[in-house]
Amino acid sequence: MKSIKASLTYSLLMVASCTVFAASDDPDGDGRLLPGQTVKDRPQPQYDPKGYQAGSFLLFPQIKFRIDRDNNIFRTESDEESDLITALDPSLHVISNWSRHSIKADAGANFNRYRDNENEDNEKLWFDLEATIDADRDTAINPHLNWYSDVESRGSADEAGGRTPTEYDTSVLGVSVLHRPGRIVLEGGFDISKLDYSDVKDSNGANINNDDRDREEQSFTATIGYEIKPGINAFVRYGNTEIEYDSRVDDNNLRRDSSETEYYIGTDLDLTSILMGEVALGQVESDYDDPRFDKVRETAALVNLYWHATPLTTVTVSMTTSVEETTDSSSPGFVKDNFTLALFHELRRNLVLEASYSLTKHHYESNSRKDDIQGFTLKADYDINRSLFLIGALEQYSKDSNQDGTEYDRTLLSIAVGLRY
Numbered sequence: 001m002k003s004i005k006a007s008l009t010y011s012l013l014m015v016a017s018c019t020v021f022a023a024s025d026d027p028d029g030d031g032r033l034l035p036g037q038t039v040k041d042r043p044q045p046q047y048d049p050k051g052y053q054a055g056s057f058l059l060f061p062q063i064k065f066r067i068d069r070d071n072n073i074f075r076t077e078s079d080e081e082s083d084l085i086t087a088l089d090p091s092l093h094v095i096s097n098w099s100r101h102s103i104k105a106d107a108g109a110n111f112n113r114y115r116d117n118e119n120e121d122n123e124k125l126w127f128d129l130e131a132t133i134d135a136d137r138d139t140a141i142n143p144h145l146n147w148y149s150d151v152e153s154r155g156s157a158d159e160a161g162g163r164t165p166t167e168y169d170t171s172v173l174g175v176s177v178l179h180r181p182g183r184i185v186l187e188g189g190f191d192i193s194k195l196d197y198s199d200v201k202d203s204n205g206a207n208i209n210n211d212d213r214d215r216e217e218q219s220f221t222a223t224i225g226y227e228i229k230p231g232i233n234a235f236v237r238y239g240n241t242e243i244e245y246d247s248r249v250d251d252n253n254l255r256r257d258s259s260e261t262e263y264y265i266g267t268d269l270d271l272t273s274i275l276m277g278e279v280a281l282g283q284v285e286s287d288y289d290d291p292r293f294d295k296v297r298e299t300a301a302l303v304n305l306y307w308h309a310t311p312l313t314t315v316t317v318s319m320t321t322s323v324e325e326t327t328d329s330s331s332p333g334f335v336k337d338n339f340t341l342a343l344f345h346e347l348r349r350n351l352v353l354e355a356s357y358s359l360t361k362h363h364y365e366s367n368s369r370k371d372d373i374q375g376f377t378l379k380a381d382y383d384i385n386r387s388l389f390l391i392g393a394l395e396q397y398s399k400d401s402n403q404d405g406t407e408y409d410r411t412l413l414s415i416a417v418g419l420r421y
Contacts, residue, residue, distance in 0.1 A: 033308060061091075063419050066088075067086055068413065075410060092105075104130055138179055139178065151167050168195060175190055198210060213245075232268070278302065300321035303317055316343075354381070371401045378393065390416070395412040
């Protein structure tokens with residue numbers, strides 16, 4: 001079960017506890033942060049963009065120019081190759097301004113150009129559309145449509161090592177429902193996802209086939225919760241994802257179709273608006289069609305906490321466990337454990353500093369491969385005025401592995417200037 005499905009409960013409760021962004025990020029006008037927000041998200045009337053009024057919709061266009069210095073663009077253990085990347089990132093955010101129901105849409109692109117390694121040039125596109133239908137005072141229905149055109153990062157778990165990065169498209173169609181009759185919380189969601197990978201050429205010009213990675217995923221999640229007392233909701237959750245590949249067998253004559261299941265028991269918290277989030281413990285498992293693969297079963301923790309330590313400082317903690325697909329011929333998949341700790345501090349109303357640490361562990365089933373990726377990030381967001389902003393970031397990553405030749409260290413320095421309305 002992919003980790004994005006694992007936080008359905010908390011994301012739906014955020015929808016229930018506040019109007020979707022279309023109305024206001026601060027409905028009470030008191031600067032109080034809502035579930036899922038940090039001080040970085042606090043409304044700042046002097047610096048927030050106004051947007052264009054188009055009938056009953058507000059349009060927020062933005063364009064950002066970015067320069068990156070990457071000291072290891074291929075994520076190699078030795079003979080590191082550095083390069084300077086220039087990027088242009090246009091985007092558009094659209095929200096409705098209705099008294100009931102809402103629609104929001106996001107579209108954007110990343111155009112990345114490498115100074116010395118033109119084969120690494122790439123474009124990324126995305127589109128998100130989400131609606132909130134207020135069926136009645138206790139029920140909200142949220143259909144959504146998502147489309148992404150992306151490229152696999154060099155050094156990622158299944159990156160093909162082609163002459164150019166592997167391109168892939170993801171399409172998602174789904175709906176979620178939240179019903180709160182009194183102190184009971186009932187939630188459900190269903191998604192259909194389609195992933196389509198493009199072939200690439202290797203260094204000798206031979207074709208690397210990625211068609212056997214194309215697949216459809218159907219995911220269902222159901223949650224039952226109960227408000228023990230104001231600010232504390234206990235819940236149990238069940239989720240299932242059916243994965244069916246377009247090819248009956250892959251290039252290694254393996255059947256990759258599988259059924260992934262998750263079970264969680266936990267609680268949602270909102271303690272005097274100081275500590276908010278969710279904590280749960282459960283199990284994730286994956287059962288494969290190929291009889292040569294054993295079932296994968298792992299204890300899982302699910303944590304999404306927001307601690308507003310002071311009115312100007314937010315600390316976030318995130319932990320997820322999921323079973324991921326792989327092209328490794330000796331493994332059905334790998335268990336991915338992810339931990340992230342982040343601190344956000346509002347130094348000034350228009351200047352927010354961020355520091356974060358992340359640790360991701362990959363444990364491959366049926367073989368001994370283990371990968372650990374650590375990341376450190378320092379970032380500053382500075383709003384010069386409501387239309388002009390600057391962003392600076394320093395990122396450090398390191399990968400340790402018991403697989404020869406796959407370890408690397410990488411440092412990325414990024415500076416961006418943006419315009420918005």
